[in-house]
Amino acid sequence: MIRLFKVKEKQRELAENANGKPPVKKQSAGELRLHKDISELNLPKTCNIAFPNGKDDLMNFEVTIKPDEGYYLGGNFVFTFQVSPIYPHEAPKVKCKTKVYHPNIDLEGNVCLNILREDWKPVLNINTIIYGLFHLFTQPNYEDPLNHEAAAVLRDNPKLFESNVRRAMAGGYVGQTFFTRCM
Amino acid sequence: MADSVAPPSRSRDLDKLLLRPGNLVGPNFEPGAELRDDLQEYARILVVGAGGLGCELLKDLALSGFKNLEVIDMDRIEVTNLNRQFLFRVEDVGKPKAEVAAKHVMERVSGVNIVAHFCRIEDKEIAFYNDFNIIVLGLDSIEARSYINSVACSFLDFSVPELSLASLSHLLLGYLEYDSDDKPREETIKPMVDGGTEGFKGHARVIVPGVTPCFECTIWLFPPQVKFPLCTLAETPRTAAHCIEYAHLIKWDEVHSGKTFDPDDPAHMKWVYDEAVKRAELFGIPGVTYSLTQGVVKNIIPAIASTNAIISAACALETLKIASGCSKTLANYLTYNGVAGLHIKVTEFVKDKDCLVCGPGVLIELDTSVTLEKFINLLEDHPKLHLSKASVSHRGKNLYMQAPPVLEEMTRSNLSLPLYELMDKIAKDTIHVTGTTSKDDKKTSSLRKLRVVFKGIDGVTDMDMAGGA
Numbered sequence: 139m140i141r142l143f144k145v146k147e148k149q150r151e152l153a154e155n156a157n158g159k160p161p162v163k164k165q166s167a168g169e170l171r172l173h174k175d176i177s178e179l180n181l182p183k184t185c186n187i188a189f190p191n192g193k194d195d196l197m198n199f200e201v202t203i204k205p206d207e208g209y210y211l212g213g214n215f216v217f218t219f220q221v222s223p224i225y226p227h228e229a230p231k232v233k234c235k236t237k238v239y240h241p242n243i244d245l246e247g248n249v250c251l252n253i254l255r256e257d258w259k260p261v262l263n264i265n266t267i268i269y270g271l272f273h274l275f276t277q278p279n280y281e282d283p284l285n286h287e288a289a290a291v292l293r294d295n296p297k298l299f300e301s302n303v304r305r306a307m308a309g310g311y312v313g314q315t316f317f318t319r320c321m
Numbered sequence: 322m323a324d325s326v327a328p329p330s331r332s333r334d335l336d337k338l339l340l341r342p343g344n345l346v347g348p349n350f351e352p353g354a355e356l357r358d359d360l361q362e363y364a365r366i367l368v369v370g371a372g373g374l375g376c377e378l379l380k381d382l383a384l385s386g387f388k389n390l391e392v393i394d395m396d397r398i399e400v401t402n403l404n405r406q407f408l409f410r411v412e413d414v415g416k417p418k419a420e421v422a423a424k425h426v427m428e429r430v431s432g433v434n435i436v437a438h439f440c441r442i443e444d445k446e447i448a449f450y451n452d453f454n455i456i457v458l459g460l461d462s463i464e465a466r467s468y469i470n471s472v473a474c475s476f477l478d479f480s481v482p483e484l485s486l487a488s489l490s491h492l493l494l495g496y497l498e499y500d501s502d503d504k505p506r507e508e509t510i511k512p513m514v515d516g517g518t519e520g521f522k523g524h525a526r527v528i529v530p531g532v533t534p535c536f537e538c539t540i541w542l543f544p545p546q547v548k549f550p551l552c553t554l555a556e557t558p559r560t561a562a563h564c565i566e567y568a569h570l571i572k573w574d575e576v577h578s579g580k581t582f583d584p585d586d587p588a589h590m591k592w593v594y595d596e597a598v599k600r601a602e603l604f605g606i607p608g609v610t611y612s613l614t615q616g617v618v619k620n621i622i623p624a625i626a627s628t629n630a631i632i633s634a635a636c637a638l639e640t641l642k643i644a645s646g647c648s649k650t651l652a653n654y655l656t657y658n659g660v661a662g663l664h665i666k667v668t669e670f671v672k673d674k675d676c677l678v679c680g681p682g683v684l685i686e687l688d689t690s691v692t693l694e695k696f697i698n699l700l701e702d703h704p705k706l707h708l709s710k711a712s713v714s715h716r717g718k719n720l721y722m723q724a725p726p727v728l729e730e731m732t733r734s735n736l737s738l739p740l741y742e743l744m745d746k747i748a749k750d751t752i753h754v755t756g757t758t759s760k761d762d763k764k765t766s767s768l769r770k771l772r773v774v775f776k777g778i779d780g781v782t783d784m785d786m787a788g789g790a
């Protein structure tokens with residue numbers, strides 16, 4: 139290709155003063171795939187999505203889940219999604235912004251959901267994750283605990299667990315931890 | 322003295338490749354002294370990464386006769402690099418890798434000029450990358466490869482809005498462009514040579530965008546990262562890596578509320594290491610070290626000097642072959658495995674013709690008056706697309722989104738506007754659409770790349786003529 143390089147070098151010199159700086163928006167393959175996921179979202183009524191940075195930043199968004207059954211009925215739980223430029227090779231980073239008393243979500247908002255980490259596959263999508271999160275509220279499980287205490291209470295005393303959840307959602311202390319109202 | 326014998330030429334071995342004809346040469350190979358001199362004068366090579374592989378690449382390329390090299394790397398030298406990143410010495414610790422590597426190679430190989438760039442690859446203007454004839458990658462991250470790949474593949478849609486440069490423009494801007502028969506224009510192809518190593522394994526590949534598969538066509542070749550379940554980290558750690566990830570992913574947030582962990586900040590890394598040690602002691606788990614901490618957090622497998630040397634040699638040779646034509650190039654993916662014995666294999670992967678990054682996309686000609694709504698309807702009837710319910714994006718701007726309702730509402734007003742205006746009056750550019758395709762009553766969702774050309778805009782003909790000339 140050296141001949142081509144030679145031609146290009148000459149063109150480059152010629153054009154150096156030509157002041158051609160085209161505007162460029164860097165768009166990753168991950169962004170495109172995400173665009174597809176988002177444009178095909180099919181959310182249940184209990185889930186809502188918002189784009190805090192406006193319509194052109196899909197890589198950072200928030201999903202609000204309002205469980206319509208189970209322990210968490212009536213609560214509003216906000217999750218932040220951060221999507222990588224190599225999505226879907228890598229799962230989005232998801233955190234729960236609302237402080238919640240939950241066996242599978244810790245007080246920093248880390249979520250134990252298998253498809254967010256060890257079981258993520260590129261064929262999964264944003265819809266699957268949102269359904270997975272929704273599921274955590276209808277079926278919290280004490281076998282994969284991130285909040286050790288909440289998990290133990292759910293396992294040993296579901297009645298107490300239920301009243302703890304109500305107290306946390308209404309805004310108040312469970313043990314030493316204060317929860318802000320989210321109903 | 323008149324009878325003194327000239328010292329043997331430094332290019333003696335290269336001359337055997339460049340000055341003589343051969344049977345296995347590339348299509349446009351023209352052996353001779355001019356080729357050798359032109360390679361030195363005109364070939365401009367960028368090396369991305371100045372780590373283990375990058376050091377080898379700079380040395381190999383300099384010794385292969387290339388004189389115009391540049392190197393870009395954002396890292397500073399650490400003590401743990403010194404065992405294999407042989408251009409660095411103890412007194413270099415803390416200095417930028419790119420600068421030290423460039424300096425040391427220039428000191429050792431006379432006549433070579435290496436420009437160092439101490440920054441992130443994303444910090445450079447896209448035009449920076451166009452200054453090079455070949456981009457050689459010595460990286461350890463998928464993100465960085467994916468980024469450079471998208472730059473080289475014109476994924477970034479390098480059309481010129483103001484066509485003052487007219488016929489010069491695409492030579493100047495020279496990223497991948499396709500002609501009307503979906504053939505890539507040779508002068509817009511930016512070849513890449515990509516090397517990678519992990520322990521005793523490595524790969525070297527040649528990417529000629531539009532001709533051979535690009536990085537994105539074959540991203541599945543990279544194994545998914547190992548991610549431990551968070552609850553395992555929190556409750557039942559069993560390995561040193563579990564302890565490190567606990568400190569990195571859970572403990573960090575607990576202690577530093579709101580502060581983001583920065584893997585390139587040594588103080589942060591030290592904190593994670595100390596916490597991991599405490600955790601390991603608590604559970605009686607051996608094996609947490611500082612370098613393992615770095616490895617786990619940054620997802621790096623320990624590098625082996627000999628693997629880097631072998632892969633770099635393959636990459637430098639391919640670079641020389643692409644530039645000079647002295648031999649046919651690797652087709653197109655070499656894997657090296659030195660774990661047990663030694664195994665080398667070359668596989669010819671095929672490109673994904675619908676690749677969103679390197680593929681030509683479907684060419685669509687439009688009048689400047691066509692509204693976005695009309696355009697979306699056109700896609701449904703288009704013989705190559707049959708795409709219904711399309712959502713449309715252009716250079717990261719969402720022109721119309723079918724869902725979710727919040728975005729549909731925000732973009733609805735665009736439907737009645739001419740697409741030409743929504744695309745900032747660019748005569749010729751790439752856009753992406755997603756929607757549903759129906760074939761034999763089977764509905765599949767798809768994401769497609771389109772090359773939109775507006776009829777009757779002066780610049781378009783100018784650019785097409787330049788390409789055909």
Ligand SMILES: [Zn+2]
Pocket residue numbers: 534535536537538539672673676677678679680
């Ligand atoms: Zn591709």
